[in-house]
Amino acid sequence: MNNALRMPVVLGLASLMLVACASKTPSPNWALEAQSASERAVQAYLKGQTRVADxxxxxxxxxxxxxxxxxxxxxxxxxxxxxxxxALELTDCPRFQRYGAGAEPAEQAYARYLQGAHTAADVPLLPQAQQAMATQLLTAAQAGVGLPAAQALSQLTAAGVALRAGAITKAQVQQAVEVASQQGWRRAVMAWLLVERRGAQDAGDAAALQVLDLRLQVLQEGLRKDELKNDMKSELKSELKK
Structure with missing residues (x-):
């Protein structure tokens, strides 16, 4: 097995996709097609274009x-x-569970991390962009820790793991909102804005609620009925009624 198959899981779209050949050998057609489709899938999903993503x-x-x-x-x-x-659609990764027995140790470690169930032994196996967050969650050292200086998808994934573990900070939530907003990822922006809104509501911050509600209103502009899952639309309507 070549080194490409042993590399740690990386959240960059190209590097995450396995290439079953050496670096000097042209990638097989299936790998190129799969990579291209997965890149389109991720972009469509994070934008809220559910049918395209599927x-x-x-x-x-x-x-x-x-x-x-x-x-x-x-x-x-x-x-x-x-x-x-x-995008805070937190599942137990059922498709990975189906095939996880055939995954490399680094990928199994990454799967545990996504579930918030990683151990100290898993941290060195994780992508570098996720190691700081993984360590933070194991040590409960939240103070001063922001999201990793990495690609947007890596940053939001780290934030999602922290939220799942119940250990995310207000600053990290706000950073996640802005990272998603800069990418124009409507689904992710909406999900993180709703988290920030709940925090503002719990704090009784009327001024912040007004700003966040206006941002959520912008996100709904031009939104086709089929672009976001029904559960997210329902959650948005429920939050805005509070």
Missing amino acids: VEWSKAFNEVAGTGLPSQMARMALLQCAAQTA
Whole structure:
């Protein structure tokens, strides 16, 4: 097995996708197709384009399935789960669970991290961008720790893991909102704004609530009924009525 198959899971879209060949050998067509489809899937998903994302994920997994390798399916499933974590659709990564027995140790460690169930032994196996957050969650050292200086998806995934663990700070929530906003990722922006809104509501901060409600109103402009999942639309309506 070459080194590319042993590399730690990285949240960069290109590096997360497995390439079953050496660096000087052209990538096989299935790998290129799967990478391209997964990149489109992640972008569509985070923007709230659910139907487009579903189609692209189907393409990506279909290409990977052609290899007959559980490790490839597990790697792709982790990318999907990371994107879901970034947008606070917190699941137990069922597709990874299906193929996780065939995953490399680094990927199994990353799967545990996404669930907030990692250990100290897992930290060195994680992508560098996630190691600070992983350590923070194990030591409860929240003070002064921001999101990792990394790609936007990595930052939001780290924030999602922290939220899942109940150890996220107000500053990290605000940073997550701005990271998602800069990318124009409507689904992620909405999810994180709702978290920030709940915090403002709990604090009785009427001024902050007014600002956040206006931002949420902007997000609804031009939004097609089929672009976001019903549960998120329902949550938004429920939050705004409070």
